[in-house]
Amino acid sequence: MKILVTGATGFLGSRLIEKLDGLNYIDAIIATGRKIRKTHFIESEKIKYILGELSDEKFVNKITSEVDIIINCASLSSPWGTYSDFEKANIDTQNNLIQASKINKIKKIIYISSPGVYYEFKDLIDILETSPLPKKFVNHYAKTKFLAEELLKSSKIPYVIFRPKAIIGRGDHVIVPRLIKAYDDQKLKIVGNGKNLVDLTPVSNVVDAIILAINNEDAINQTFNLSNGKPIKLWEVINYVLKKLNKSKVTQRVPYNIAYFVTYINELISKIFNFGEPSTTRYSIGILAKSFTLNINKANDILKYVPKQTTQEAIEEFLEWYKVSQEKES
Numbered sequence: 316m317k318i319l320v321t322g323a324t325g326f327l328g329s330r331l332i333e334k335l336d337g338l339n340y341i342d343a344i345i346a347t348g349r350k351i352r353k354t355h356f357i358e359s360e361k362i363k364y365i366l367g368e369l370s371d372e373k374f375v376n377k378i379t380s381e382v383d384i385i386i387n388c389a390s391l392s393s394p395w396g397t398y399s400d401f402e403k404a405n406i407d408t409q410n411n412l413i414q415a416s417k418i419n420k421i422k423k424i425i426y427i428s429s430p431g432v433y434y435e436f437k438d439l440i441d442i443l444e445t446s447p448l449p450k451k452f453v454n455h456y457a458k459t460k461f462l463a464e465e466l467l468k469s470s471k472i473p474y475v476i477f478r479p480k481a482i483i484g485r486g487d488h489v490i491v492p493r494l495i496k497a498y499d500d501q502k503l504k505i506v507g508n509g510k511n512l513v514d515l516t517p518v519s520n521v522v523d524a525i526i527l528a529i530n531n532e533d534a535i536n537q538t539f540n541l542s543n544g545k546p547i548k549l550w551e552v553i554n555y556v557l558k559k560l561n562k563s564k565v566t567q568r569v570p571y572n573i574a575y576f577v578t579y580i581n582e583l584i585s586k587i588f589n590f591g592e593p594s595t596t597r598y599s600i601g602i603l604a605k606s607f608t609l610n611i612n613k614a615n616d617i618l619k620y621v622p623k624q625t626t627q628e629a630i631e632e633f634l635e636w637y638k639v640s641q642e643k644e645s
Contacts, residue, residue, distance in 0.1 A: 316340055316341055316342055316383050316384065316529075317341075317342055317343040317344075317345070317381060317382040317383050317384075318335060318341060318343075318344050318345070318382060318383065318384050318385075318386060318529075319344075319345045319347065319378055319379060319382040319384070319385045319386070320332050320335070320344060320345070320346050320347070320386045320388060321347050321348070321369060321385070321386070321387045321388055321389040321408075321412070322347075322348055322387070322388030322389035322390060322427075323346030323347055323348050323364070323388070324346070324348030324349070324350060324351045324356075324364075325348065325388060325389075326482065326486045326487055326488060326489065326518065327388050327427065327479075327482060327518055327521060327522070328346070328348065328388040328389075329356075329357065329486060330484070330485075330486060330518045330519065330522055331386065331388065331522050331525060332344050332346050332357060332362055333357055334519075334522045334523075334526065335526070336357060336359045336361050336362055338526070340530075341361070342361070343361055343363065343382075344359075344361055344362045344363070345363055345365060345378055345381075345382055346362055346363065346364045346365070347364070347365050347366070347367060347369075347378055347389075348364075348366065348389070349366065349367075349368065350366065351364060351366065365378055369389055369408035369411055369412065370403055370404075370407055370408055370411065371411075372411050372414070372415075375408075375411040375412060375414075375415045376415045376418065376419070379412070379415040379416060379418075379419045379421060380419050382419075382421065383421070383422050383423075384421065384422055384423045384424075384425065384529060385412060385416060385421055385423070385424045385425070386424075386425045386427075386525060387409070387412060387424060387425065387426045387427060388427045389404075389408060390404065390405055390427070390429075390460070391403075391404030391405055391456070391459075392429075392456060392489070393456060393592070394454055394456065394592075394596040394598040394599055395454075395585075395591075395592035395593070395596055396455060396456075396592075397455070398455045398458075398459075400455075401455040401456055401458075401459040402455075402459055404459075405456070405459035405460055405462075405463050406459050406462050406463050406466065409426070409463040409466050409467060410466060412424065413466065413467065413470045413472060416470075416472050417470075417472065421472065422473065423472070423473045423474065423475065423529075423535070424467060424470075424472055424473070424474045424475075425474070425475045425476075425477070425525060425528055425529070426463070426464065426467055426474060426475070426476045426477070427477050427479065427525075428460050428461075428463070428464050428476050428477060428478050428538075429456070429457065429460045429478055429479075430442070430478040430479070430480045430540065430607075430609055431452075431453065431454070431456060431457035431460060432448060432452065432457050432460055432461045432464070432478065433446060433448060433449070433478075434449065434452075434453040434457060434598070434601070434607070435449045435453065436453075436575070436597070436601045436605065437605060438511070438605050438606040438607075439605070439606065439607045439608070440512070440606055440608050441608055441609070441610045442540070442607075442608065442609050442610060443540070443610045443613075444478070444538045444539065444540055444610075444613055448461070453597075453598050453601070454596075454598055464476055464538070468536075473535045473536060474535070474536060475528040475534050475535065475536075475537060475538075475539070476537070476538040476539070477521070477524060477525065477528075477538075477539050477541055478538065478539065478540050478541065478609070479516050479521045479524075479541035479542070480513075480514040480515070480516050480540070480541065480542040480607075480608075480609050481513065481514060481515045481516060481542075482516050482517075482518050482521055483515050483516065483517060483518065483626075483629050483630065483633055484517050484518035484519060484624075484629040484632050484633055485518070485632045485633060485635075485636040486518070486636065487518070487633055491556060491633055491637070492637070494553055494556070495556070495557075495560070495637075497594075497595075498557060498562060498565065500594070502594055502595065503553075503565055504565065504567045504568060504569045504574075505550055505565055505566070505567065505568045505569070505603075506568075506569055506571055506574045506600055506603040506604035507568075507570070507571040507603075507604035507605070509548075509550040509568065510548060510550075511548070511549050511550075511603075511604060511605055511606040511607075512546040512547065512548060512549070512606040512607075512608055513546060513547065513548075513549045513552075513602075513606065513607055513608065514542035514543060514544075514545075514546055514547075514607070514608045514609055515542075515543065515547065515552070515626050515629070515630075516541055516542045516543055516622075517543065517622070517624040517625075517626065517628065517629035517632075518629070519623065519624045519629070520541070520543065520620075520622045520623060520624055521541055523620070523622075523623060524539070524541050524614060524618060524620045527618040527619065527620055528618060531617070531618060533617050534617055534618055537613070537617060539611075539613055539614040539617070539618065539620075540609040540610060540611050540613065540614065541609070541611060541614060541620070542608070542609045542611055542622075543622045543625070543626050544611045544615075544622060545622075545625075545626065546606070546608040547626060549603070550565070552626075552630065553565060555630070556630065556634065559634050560634070560637075560638075571600070571604045571605075574595075574600045574604070575597060575600055575601075578593070578595050578596060578597050578599075578600050579597055581593040581594070581595070582596060582597060
């Protein structure tokens with residue numbers, strides 16, 4: 316079996332090909348991305364890195380010509396940006412992969428989407444794959460990920476869609492590092508009552524779920540939530556991480572309504588004067604203040620997905636890696 320992994324030079328993609336490389340039934344892995352981080356490069360005879368843009372139809376036709384399955388981890392993931400940028404990165408690239416798959420008779424596309432498609436500015440608890448979606452998506456990222464899902468569903472190509480919640484672990488350059496940076500910039504405050512529950516998902520468990528879907532016929536044309544299934548208090552985790560990094564815990568609070576209003580004004584100013592991404596967005600305020608957890612019974616039942624790594628283990632794994640990476644940079 317030959318597999319194409321897009322976004323292979325990113326956090327999830329690099330951890331995925333690391334695991335795929337050790338599977339006997341995988342004969343070859345085409346790993347594609349825009350650039351390669353040294354920390355995410357894996358040296359193996361089985362892995363072939365090809366750098367390029369998924370927006371380039373000829374490039375996509377080339378990299379899909381000799382593979383059986385596509386695992387699409389590529390995405391523009393940000394709470395801020397123009398719609399055209401997200402459309403190009405998340406929808407147009409998906410369309411190119413679909414068209415190339417039809418030409419090259421790809422057997423299956425596994426797509427890494429986002430639970431951001433569910434998001435509204437309220438507590439969301441135990442959300443199912445069939446839960447009603449908001450009338451208006453929270454940002455361009457959520458909207459384009461949903462439209463990319465719909466594009467795949469209508470393609471008649473066998474698919475599996477995953478919506479993993481807040482992926483963490485060794486190699487995370489986004490979720491936990493953003494919180495640490497906000498703290499270092501003195502912009503991290505407890506929003507609301509500080510008791511909100513969240514799901515965090517170890518990257519190794521997401522990788523396991525993807526691998527379970529490769530040969531599972533019952534998973535075809537299904538959408539799955541992914542998390543560890545054990546919600547935790549967000550601010551307890553944040554303060555634990557800060558403590559382990561020898562930083563003081565966050566104690567200063569700001570009411571949710573005030574934080575939301577101020578951030579809304581900042582967003583307007585940034586858009587009007589083209590200042591770029593503001594230091595905080597309404598989406599980030601919502602994530603810091605509201606509970607957001609997923610129901611993973613479907614993945615448990617169909618994929619036999621059982622999270623192996625605990626959230627605490629993933630946090631410790633991240634901290635060990637982060638400390639070493641910071642020492643190398645200093």
